[in-house]
Amino acid sequence: MFAVVAAVLFFFAFLINAAEISTNDVFSSVNVMLLGLTALALHVAGAAGWASSRSSRRR
Template structure:
C-alpha cells in the first residue's frame, strides 16, 4: 500500500516538474520526491504489511 502511495506522489511530482507549475514551498518537486522516498523506504522496511489480529491458534 505504501508503494502505491509513493507512486502517486512521484507522479504528482513529475506532473509539477513537467508543466513547470509554480507551487508553494511544501509542494515543490524535491519535497514531493523526498516524501515518495520516505514511503518507499517504509514499504521496504515492512511497515504496513501483514497486519494480523492476535488470537488463539488451534
C-alpha cells in the same frame, strides 16, 4: 500500500516538474519526491507487514 502511495507521489512530483507549475516552497516537486521516497522506504522496511504476518500464522 506504501508502494502505491509512493507511486502516486512520484507521479505528482513529475507533473509539477514537467509542467513547470509554480508552487510554494512547501509543495515543490522535490518535497513531493522526498515524501514518495519516505513512503517507498516504509514499504521496503515492511512497516505495513504486520497485517500479513498475522494472517500467515494460520494453519
